[in-house]
Amino acid sequence: ETGVTQTPRHLVMGMTNKKSLKCEQHLGHNAMYWYKQSAKKPLELMFVYNFKEQTENNSVPSRFSPECPNSSHLFLHLHTLQPEDSALYLCASSQKLGETQYFGPGTRLLVL
Amino acid sequence: SQQGEEDPQALSIQEGENATMNCSYKTSINNLQWYRQNSGRGLVHLILIRSNEREKHSGRLRVTLDTSKKSSSLLITASRAADTASYFCATDGGGTALIFGKGTTLSVSS
Numbered sequence: 001e002t003g004v005t006q007t008p009r010h011l012v013m014g015m016t017n018k019k020s021l022k023c024e025q026h027l028g029h030n031a032m033y034w035y036k037q038s039a040k041k042p043l044e045l046m047f048v049y050n051f052k053e054q055t056e057n058n059s060v061p062s063r064f065s066p067e068c069p070n071s072s073h074l075f076l077h078l079h080t081l082q083p084e085d086s087a088l089y090l091c092a093s094s095q096k097l098g099e100t101q102y103f104g105p106g107t108r109l110l111v112l
Numbered sequence: 113s114q115q116g117e118e119d120p121q122a123l124s125i126q127e128g129e130n131a132t133m134n135c136s137y138k139t140s141i142n143n144l145q146w147y148r149q150n151s152g153r154g155l156v157h158l159i160l161i162r163s164n165e166r167e168k169h170s171g172r173l174r175v176t177l178d179t180s181k182k183s184s185s186l187l188i189t190a191s192r193a194a195d196t197a198s199y200f201c202a203t204d205g206g207g208t209a210l211i212f213g214k215g216t217t218l219s220v221s222s
Contacts (some may be wrong), residue, residue, distance in 0.1 A: 002156070033209060035212075090154055097204075105153055
C-alpha cells in the first residue's frame with residue numbers, strides 16, 4: 001500500500017463512451033502525475049500537476065482530459081478513445097517535482 | 113523525451129546469483145532513482161542516489177552513480193525468485209518530473 005489509490009482497477013469501454021479515471025493520494029504531496037504504459041513501450045509521462053496547476057502536457061491527444069480539483073485528487077477524463085489507447089494508466093504523486101514518486105496500482109483500460 | 117536507458121533489456125539468472133542492471137542518461141541530473149514493477153502493477157520506489165553521491169546501499173541493493181559517464185548500476189545480491197520483476201531507472205533532469213527508461217526485465221528461477 002503506497003498511499004495512492006486508483007479507481008477503477010479495470011475498465012472496458014467502447015470508442016464512443018465517456019469515462020473517468022480517478023486517483024487519490026493520502027500522502028500530503030504537492031505534485032501528481034498521469035503515465036501511460038503500453039506493452040513493450042517505455043512508461044510515457046502524460047500530465048503533471050504541481051500545486052493543482054498543470055505544468056506538463058506531453059503532446060497528449062485531446063481525447064484525454066485531466067482535472068486536478070485539489071492536491072489530493074487527480075482525474076483523467078476519457079472520450080472517443082481509440083483501440084491503441086488500451087494500456088495500463090498509472091497515477092503517481094511526489095512531495096516535490098523530481099523527488100521520489102509513489103505510484104498507484106494502475107487502471108487497466110481496454111478500448112473496444 | 114526519454115532520458116534513461118537500461119541495459120540489458122532482459123536478464124535471466126538462478127536464485128542466489130547476483131543481478132546487475134545498468135542505466136545511462138543524457139543530461140545533467142539532481143538525482144537518479146530505481147523503481148521496481150511487478151507484472152501489471154504500479155511501480156515501487158527502491159532507492160534514490162543524488163548527483164553528489166557515488167554509491168548507496170539498501171539491504172541487498174547496491175546502486176552506483178558515475179556522473180562523468182552519465183551512468184548508474186543497480187546490483188541485487190543473492191537474488192530470490194521474488195525479485196522477478198521489471199526494474200526502471202528514472203532521472204529528474206533538473207527538478208522536473210521524472211523520466212523513466214524502458215526497463216530491465218529480471219527473471220530469477222529457483
